[in-house]
Amino acid sequence: MSTHQLTERPSRSTLFDGLTRYIPISATVALLIALYLGGVANYPNFDNPQVVAKLFIDNAPLLVIAVGMTFVILSGGIDLSVGSVMAFSTMACAWLTVEAGIAAPVALVLVLAFGTAWGLLIGAVIHYFDVQPFIATLVGLFLFRGLTLQISDTDVSMREIEFFQWGMTHVDFGNVRDGGFWLPYLSFVAFAVVIIAFVVLHYTRFGRGVYAVGGSEQSALLMGLPVARTKIGVYAVSGFCAALAGILAAFATKSANPLANVGAELDAIAAVVIGGTLLTGGAGFVLGTVAGVMVWGMLNTLIAFQGNLSSWWARIVMGILLLAFILLQRVLARSGEKRRT
Amino acid sequence: MSDDPIVQMTGIRKDFTGVRALDGVDFTLRPGEIHAVMGENGAGKSTLIKVLTGVHTPDAGEIRLDGRPVRFHSPGAAQAAGISTVYQEVNLTDNLSVAENLFAGREPRLGPFINFRAMRRKAKALLDDIGIELNVAAPLSSYSIAMQQLVAISRAVDIEAKVLILDEPTSSLDRDEVNVLLGVMRRLAAKGTAMVFISHFLDQVYDIADRMTVLRNGQLVGEWTTAELPESELIGHMLGREAATLEQIERTAAAHHAAEEEPLMEVTGLGRRGSIAPYDLRVRRGEVVGLAGLLGSGRTETVRLIAGADRADSGKLRFDGKAVNGHNPRTASARGIAFCPENRKTEGLVGDLSVAENMILAMQASRGWARSIPVARRDKLVAEFIEKLDIRPGDPDMPVKNLSGGNQQKVLLARWMLIEPKLLILDEPTRGIDVGAKADIQRLVAELSSDGMAVLFVSAELDEVTRLSDRIAVLRDRELVAVLESEADMTTERIVDTIVSGGREA
Known part of the structure; x- marks a missing residue:
């Protein structure tokens, strides 16, 4: 009996495995290429490399919060507080440096520590009190928007603080006038966040734990995985990313607008979902999120080139795309379930 | 190998709101033995296991591991102490690969990073050792449930477990797979390695276990070696005094074998893709038809089509002489089909409403919302059913959620009896309830059918099905494979044989 060998081939394909797993992200990449080629065909100068580079300048803060959101959604949660935390962080940078006169590097460290601490706190509330993430993080959405407006209900400029010039320092790639392009330092910060997130999600125990908890929290618990640490950890990552995005926004605009980034959390969620991450958790890629953010940026760029369209069209198209991708996920998940039986 | 026990549990007590699940249970496990914990559903086997593995903390009693008192607050803590568990339902994450599931939480690493190559190599070696060959890089979801179960066992085995607990590990495995597992x-x-083995399959237990502990109704009946306890005595211990009362039901059920007449319900080729293959089934008035099969064999799916809870995509249903099309739970109950779903908490009862309110829900719905039931009449009916079903406590104003499982089930039954259905569908009505309530419900089913009501009875407990049913439909792999009709065929052994053979051979 002990020599009996059982063999089975992997047979079924679900959203989690094999090729089906890559369908949503392939669709996103194909869409991105189609949008780009459409732009090139219709508008002069669309093929200038700076057009693509600009995606990573304008959308660097969104990219960073979307990366944090990817962690949360992969674990099966949601974080609605990131837009407000981001605006609060920008305002805090301004207030700490301009009003309180604290040295800028110290202020940045304080802001990042605040974002992480907020994430830890709300993660603990979600896990230990078994509160729905939607409701728990809604607290942050209201709280920090209110606090931001409490600090200042008008723009605060950080132009006099020399430190904030750093973020937009150019790095040239080739001759900018002749087929080259440039990127500011803050774009590289965003790239670093993406690379670190990728490595953490795919090659560390914490990252694989995020996928496991998103796949089945109950199972992860029974397998003896550190579920509490993982769940709280993802909100800490998201809080940190939101604070960092706020700092990037401070670098980019050198001013703090108390009404900035209203709805940014929803843009981030949309980018994550369009990037192929399953809203119910357990499946997706951080690189898909990058593609999702680029789709959003590309839509805005196209509208800017068209010139006579309201910028709200980007949201309209994004809404339609979101619907299409959610339906795609459901169809794929269902066909997987059917083959299961 | 010493004879000192590795696990010693004494006087374990565990209460769940209002129900004592374990009452002073002792359990001893010695190194290298396979120890079966036996008992009917609701006897407390699972609770005992969950106390040992840190899912529940006991309200009283002591657990000693290797002679030292321990208290686990999470499955992780129990695992770290060398107690691993394999549950009936595969508790792995099927979005990750086989190798990742085997090593989740203890992956081989290079610095802070997971060494995937080493992990795959170790996974392959481990599975080789167990006797299965898989592509360890493929996601777990791409394998059958049986194979996933074996992966779960492999994981538990590799955690260097001193104690391995197997809670119904074979219920979804076929014969070859069971042999691999027993090997x-x-x-x-x-x-x-000391093992605790829980299984409904007595032949497997007798095949593998050295020793048995029998529980009944949350209490310890005793501990025996397998050799000194013949099967008939074991069953006697498991059923206890209940056996006598149930004997009687058997006789009444057999006595009123329904007269040949036009069936109340006739189903031809009813099916739903991915849920249950097309099946034929007839139910006569006054007949109890049992549905037997393993977990996931399609029992619930079968009755959900009849109740209109799921939409059939093929086949015909005739009920009470009329063809039924476009069926939903509302129209079904208007026609006289009542359905008590499996999960009484989420699909049946409204926990915050009172006993009386829960009872009259269906009756009110069938009268229409505009015509309220007079209070006096309501009170009389409710009082009558509380007495008839022996619902305790007998307070009609108590919120249903405060009742024990068995009494909740009785409230649900009363709800449907109030509208006097022609066909009553009961899906697992006795699961997880205490023995007394179980006997009450079984007796009630027998009574209802002798009054002329047709009953479709789904149960995981084969004993119960054979005891109550006039005919038994056997399901396997989401297919109705046979209907057992003759007296001689209606035994637990025949049902098991039919499930195993898939109804193909005699």
Whole structure:
């Protein structure tokens, strides 16, 4: 009996495995290429490399919060507080440096520590009190928007603080006038966040734990995985990313607008979902999120080139795309379930 | 190998709101032995296991591991102490690969990073050792449930477990897979691993277990070696005094074998893709038809089509002489089909409403919302049913959620009896309830059918199905494979044989 060998081939394909797993992200990449080629065909100068580079300048803060959101959604949660935390962080940078006169590097460290601490706190509330993430993080959405407006209900400029010039320092790639392009330092910060997130999600125990908890929290618990640490950890990552995005926004605009980034959390969620991450958790890629953010940026760029369209069209198209991708996920998940039986 | 027990549980007590699940249970496990914990559903087996593995903390009693008192607050803590568990339902994450599931939480690493190559190599070696060959890089979801179960066992085995707990690990496995599993268990026992084995399959238990502990109704009946306890005595211990009362039901059920007449319900080729293959089934008035099969064999799916809870995509349903099309739970109950779903908490009862309110829900719905039931009449009916079903406590104003499982089930039954259905569908009505309530419900089913009501009865407990049913439909792999009609065929053994053979051979 002990020599009996059982063999089975992997047979079924679900959203989690094999090729089906890559369908949503392939669709996103194909869409991105189609949008780009459409732009090139219709508008002069669309093929200038700076057009693509600009995606990573304008959308660097969104990219960073979307990366944090990817962690949360992969674990099966949601974080609605990131837009407000981001605006609060920008305002805090301004207030700490301009009003309180604290040295800028110290202020940045304080802001990042605040974002992480907020994430830890709300993660603990979600896990230990078994509160729905939607409701728990809604607290942050209201709280920090209110606090931001409490600090200042008008723009605060950080132009006099020399430190904030750093973020937009150019790095040239080739001759900018002749087929080259440039990127500011803050774009590289965003790239670093993406690379670190990728490595953490795919090659560390914490990252694989995020996928496991998103796949089945109950199972992860029974397998003896550190579920509490993982769940709280993802909100800490998201809080940190939101604070960092706020700092990037401070670098980019050198001013703090108390009404900035209203709805940014929803843009981030949309980018994550369009990037192929399953809203119910357990499946997706951080690189898909990058593609999702680029789709959003590309839509805005196209509208800017068209010139006579309201910028709200980007949201309209994004809404339609979101619907299409959610339906795609459901169809794929269902066909997987059917083959299961 | 010493004879000192590795696990010693004494006087374990565990209460769940209002129900004592375990009452002063002792349990002793010695190194290298395979110890079966036996008892009917609701006897407390699972609770005992969950106390040992840190899912529940006991309200009283002591657990000693290797002679030292321990108290686990999470499955992780129990695992770290060398107690691993394999549950009936595969508790792995099927979005990750086989290798990741085997090593989740203890992956081989290079610095802070997971060494995937080493992990795959170790996974392959481990599975080889167990006797299965898989692509370890493929996601777990791409394998059958049986194979996933074996992966779960492999994981538990590799955690260097001193104690391995197998809670109904074979319920979804076929015969070859069971043999592989039992082979693995023997090898582990030879290496000195102590195992706790829970299974409904008595032949497997007698095949593999050295010793048995029998529980009944949350209490310890006793501990025996397998050799000194013949099967008939074991069953006697498991059923206890209940056996006598149930004997009687058997006789009444057999006595009123329904007269030949036009069936109340006739189903031809009813099916739903991916849920249950097309099946034929007839139910006569006054007849109890049992549905038997393993977990996931399509029992619930079968009755959900009849109740209109799921939409059939093929086949015909005739009820009470009329063809039924476009069926939903509302129209079904208007026609006289009542359905008590499996999960009484989420699909049946409204926990915050009172006993009386829950009872009259269906009756009110069938009258229409505009015509309220007079209070006096309501009170009289409710009082009558509380007495008839022996619902305790007998307070009609108590919120249903404060009642025990068995009494909740009775409230649900009363709800449907109030509208006097022609066909009553009961899906697992006795699961997880205490023995007394179980006997009450079984007696009630027998009574209802002798009054002329047709009953479709789904139960995981084969004993119960054979005891109550006039005919038994057997399901396997989401297919109705046979209907057992003759007296001689209606035994637990015949049902098991039919499930195993898939109804193909005699």
